[in-house]
Amino acid sequence: MQQRVRKIVIVGGGTAGWMAATTIARLSKGVGFDIELVESMEIGTVGVGEATIPPISEFNRSMQIDENDFMRATQASIKLGIEFVDWTRHDHSYIHPFGWYGVPMHGIYFHHFWLRHLAQGGTIPADAFCSNIMACRQNRFGKLQPDDRLPIPPLAYAYHFDAGLYALYLRKLAEADGVKRTEGKIVSVQQDGESGFIESVTLEDGRVVAGDLFIDCSGFRGLLIEQTLHAGYEDWSHWLPCDRAMAVPCERTATTTPYTRSTAREAGWQWRIPLQHRTGNGYVYCSEFMSDDEAASKLLERLDGKALGTPRPLRFKGGRRKVVWKKNVLSVGLASGFLEPLESTSIHLIQSMCARFVFMFPGDGFNPATIDRFNRLAREELEEIRDLLVLHYTATERDDTPFWRHCRAIKKPESLAQAWEMYESSGDIIIEGGVLFKEPSWFAIMHGQGLKPRSYHPFANIPSDAELQRRFDLMAGDVLKRVATFPTHDEWIRANCPAPPLAMKAM
Numbered sequence: 001m002q003q004r005v006r007k008i009v010i011v012g013g014g015t016a017g018w019m020a021a022t023t024i025a026r027l028s029k030g031v032g033f034d035i036e037l038v039e040s041m042e043i044g045t046v047g048v049g050e051a052t053i054p055p056i057s058e059f060n061r062s063m064q065i066d067e068n069d070f071m072r073a074t075q076a077s078i079k080l081g082i083e084f085v086d087w088t089r090h091d092h093s094y095i096h097p098f099g100w101y102g103v104p105m106h107g108i109y110f111h112h113f114w115l116r117h118l119a120q121g122g123t124i125p126a127d128a129f130c131s132n133i134m135a136c137r138q139n140r141f142g143k144l145q146p147d148d149r150l151p152i153p154p155l156a157y158a159y160h161f162d163a164g165l166y167a168l169y170l171r172k173l174a175e176a177d178g179v180k181r182t183e184g185k186i187v188s189v190q191q192d193g194e195s196g197f198i199e200s201v202t203l204e205d206g207r208v209v210a211g212d213l214f215i216d217c218s219g220f221r222g223l224l225i226e227q228t229l230h231a232g233y234e235d236w237s238h239w240l241p242c243d244r245a246m247a248v249p250c251e252r253t254a255t256t257t258p259y260t261r262s263t264a265r266e267a268g269w270q271w272r273i274p275l276q277h278r279t280g281n282g283y284v285y286c287s288e289f290m291s292d293d294e295a296a297s298k299l300l301e302r303l304d305g306k307a308l309g310t311p312r313p314l315r316f317k318g319g320r321r322k323v324v325w326k327k328n329v330l331s332v333g334l335a336s337g338f339l340e341p342l343e344s345t346s347i348h349l350i351q352s353m354c355a356r357f358v359f360m361f362p363g364d365g366f367n368p369a370t371i372d373r374f375n376r377l378a379r380e381e382l383e384e385i386r387d388l389l390v391l392h393y394t395a396t397e398r399d400d401t402p403f404w405r406h407c408r409a410i411k412k413p414e415s416l417a418q419a420w421e422m423y424e425s426s427g428d429i430i431i432e433g434g435v436l437f438k439e440p441s442w443f444a445i446m447h448g449q450g451l452k453p454r455s456y457h458p459f460a461n462i463p464s465d466a467e468l469q470r471r472f473d474l475m476a477g478d479v480l481k482r483v484a485t486f487p488t489h490d491e492w493i494r495a496n497c498p499a500p501p502l503a504m505k506a507m
């Protein structure tokens with residue numbers, strides 16, 4: 001256990017590998033680690049993972065990444081939220097925004113006041129109080145002007161980007177910080193006979209790469225954490241039945257929408273991710289209810305531009321690695337577990353795992369208590385996201401296909417059942433410290449998926465009817481005023497970060 005870390009080996013050069021390399025290299029400058037990343041072009045990367053969530057701006061800030069430069073280099077667009085189409089029922093859509101609804105009053109969340117408004121027969125939709133949603137609906141984006149005095153918060157946003165270009169962008173940063181890249185396929189792994197710690201990996205051509213600490217970013221295969229250390233996998237497919245995806249890009253449309261779209265389909269759902277040079281698409285489905293050929297042909301039928309290639313199949317099992325850190329191996333990215341991309345959380349999990357690892361870095365050795373705590377935090381983080389995903393599938397009126405009837409019968413995790421019951425009985429959304437998804441996310445999805453609270457917080461009755469109406473008019477008016485000052489999303493991109501034209505290759 002007492003093994004001072006000097007040499008760090010990162011296995012894999014996808015988004016996880018290069019994010020880990022950039023984070024550790026940039027934040028550890030001055031410590032003098034020797035960092036080597038091994039990747040195999042022959043194996044390649046998963047090639048998807050193009051929608052993100054707002055904490056990615058913290059990553060950019062801490063890595064000193066210039067936003068415009070990064071957006072140009074990765075053909076990126078802005079993401080203000082996700083539109084969920086046909087999830088609740090056919091011909092229905094709602095947006096899960098990244099920003100807040102209204103402002104909290106009398107010490108409680110805004111949504112309680114809106115529930116009162118509804119209970120009194122009011123008809124103003126909750127969306128009217130959220131600038132992110134209104135900006136999505138009008139395809140606008142902008143940042144606060146220095147003289148902006150409106151009391152509503154600025155737009156919270158993330159990005160859509162080209163996964164391949166993103167890995168390349170991070171690679172340049174990491175290499176500039178001294179990370180050594182080694183191209184080659186790992187064919188065997190050597191362990192210490194007594195402790196089981198990984199000592200080195202051997203490449204196909206016989207080269208040996210030794211290290212003190214190994215970061216397994218080898219994707220679904222989990223080369224070190226699973227194939228070598230047998231950490232174990234907890235299968236969550238009884239909660240999240242989708243296990244396949246078909247992915248294909250298509251030509252871009254005239255308008256670059258500032259949000260991801262997720263459309264519920266007969267046996268899963270379809271994503272649409274608008275980038276500057278193309279649109280990314282995929283059908284996530286459950287193999288028990290749909291064949292690969294059918295998924296591919298349904299996806300191609302439903303693109304809004306000409307397909308740029310043939311659909312590429314991907315297989316996965318929703319769940320988590322039982323321990324993400326074992327001995328001297330930390331698994332990051334797909335090697336650490338996978339939750340389908342319904343809420344675009346995987347890249348965030350890479351970011352948060354790397355940040356936490358830096359924080360809990362093994363200094364003089366690998367302390368079992370630190371490793372246990374790390375694994376517990378990773379589990380809790382994933383369970384919260386899992387609950388939000390299961391909510392989408394189980395709070396639905398849809399029963400029009402065997403897949404949706406199967407979803408409606410899913411027995412919810414206890415933690416979700418509790419959150420659901422609290423919201424339905426009293427409109428309460430209780431957010432614990434440190435969780436990723438805050439009140440507006442839970443409200444957007446619970447309300448959007450059709451859950452109806454029987455009551456609301458008693459403090460929401462404090463303002464008189466006239467006073468509540470006055471505040472509502474003011475807030476909804478401010479949202480409209482704010483959004484009207486923003487340029488369209490395309491105008492904003494043209495003014496700030498237009499990407500160079502790229503020759504489009506088929507996938």
Ligand SMILES: Cc1cc2nc3c(=O)[nH]c(=O)nc-3n(C[C@H](O)[C@H](O)[C@H](O)COP(=O)(O)OP(=O)(O)OC[C@H]3O[C@@H](n4cnc5c(N)ncnc54)[C@H](O)[C@@H]3O)c2cc1C
Pocket residue numbers: 011012013014015016017038039040041043044045046047048049050051052163184185186187217218219220221223245247282314316332333334335341344345346347348
């Ligand atoms: C269908 C789908 C859609 C997704 N959409 C999103 C999304 O919208 N948003 C989001 O946040 N996330 C999304 N994700 C997740 C996201 O794609 C991943 O989290 C992200 O790409 C990180 O992948 P990775 O680097 O862990 O693995 P990979 O990209 O698979 O990289 C693995 C690396 O390991 C290397 N490797 C493997 N074996 C060896 C070996 N023997 N020798 C040498 N090198 C080896 C490979 O060459 C490669 O470089 C999606 C995932 C799927 C499956």
